[in-house]
Amino acid sequence: MTTTSTPGREAELRDNLSAVRERIQAACVAAGRPEDAVTLVAITKTFPISDVRALAELGVRDLGENREQELKAKAPDCPDVTWHFVGQLQSNKARSVVRNAAVLHSVDRSSLLKALSRAAVDEGRVLRCLLQVSLAEYGPEEAATGRSRGGVEPAAVPELAAEVAAAEGLELGGVMAVAPLGSDPDEAFGGLEVVASRLRSEHPGADWISAGMSGDLEAAIRRGATHVRLGRALLGTRTPLG
Ligand SMILES: *Cc1c(COP(=O)(O)O)cnc(C)c1O
Numbered sequence: 001m002t003t004t005s006t007p008g009r010e011a012e013l014r015d016n017l018s019a020v021r022e023r024i025q026a027a028c029v030a031a032g033r034p035e036d037a038v039t040l041v042a043i044t045k046t047f048p049i050s051d052v053r054a055l056a057e058l059g060v061r062d063l064g065e066n067r068e069q070e071l072k073a074k075a076p077d078c079p080d081v082t083w084h085f086v087g088q089l090q091s092n093k094a095r096s097v098v099r100n101a102a103v104l105h106s107v108d109r110s111s112l113l114k115a116l117s118r119a120a121v122d123e124g125r126v127l128r129c130l131l132q133v134s135l136a137e138y139g140p141e142e143a144a145t146g147r148s149r150g151g152v153e154p155a156a157v158p159e160l161a162a163e164v165a166a167a168e169g170l171e172l173g174g175v176m177a178v179a180p181l182g183s184d185p186d187e188a189f190g191g192l193e194v195v196a197s198r199l200r201s202e203h204p205g206a207d208w209i210s211a212g213m214s215g216d217l218e219a220a221i222r223r224g225a226t227h228v229r230l231g232r233a234l235l236g237t238r239t240p241l242g
Helices: 007-031 051-059 068-077 091-100 110-123 139-146 154-166 185-202 217-222
Strands: 039-043 064-065 080-086 103-107 127-132 172-175 209-211 227-230
Touching: 007 039, 007 051, 007 217, 051 064, 051 068, 051 103, 051 209, 068 080, 068 091, 080 091, 091 110, 103 110, 103 172, 110 127, 110 154, 110 172, 127 154, 127 209, 154 185, 172 185, 185 209, 185 217, 209 227, 217 227
Parallel strands: 039 064, 039 227, 064 080, 080 103, 103 127, 127 172, 172 209
Antiparallel strands: none
């Protein structure tokens, strides 16, 4: 794995970053929201540490990974940023995520909480937790097959939220979602906005909405996203890991 990037790659990342910042800014203006209302989280999965460092040097303060192995490999090499974990999590990887990330976007079941809480207490850290909400009802295919891109059903959010809020070492931060394939992202993220606002009425500090990826960030920002998670628009096409 290369550890420094070529000048060509740095220029490419700089261009992509300014294009993405312009998209975010334009979407905020169009939605009548302040331009600093949205935080960009760069999802660096499958890309080398040289890209991570280059983005940090370009001023990106929030970086994310979706596999524990990659998070563990990259985060210690770039400690001056906030690391986010956005992938499916297994309980036996909880400690590694607590050590290497400050924010977990994908809390989708209560059985994770014991391991997360214990690890956070042991490590003397506080992990900000977002509940991943299933928007399957907005995706034709997912609604038909019952399969979803993950997350807790909207109706189960209050109970899971109360458990996170009560867990030592964990801080309830808000919600996260991925728009289902084939859905209208405005509708799907509109559904998320309702879930988020109900959550906030019970837990005022849980005010983050992590929604929007490279293809649908404008819709997410219209629907109140506070954090957009961008991979391809910043880093380019991914080649799948073997
Ligand atoms: C990969 C990934 C992203 C970024 O997706 P792009 O389409 O590359 O912007 C966002 N969220 C999660 C959970 C991801 O796994």
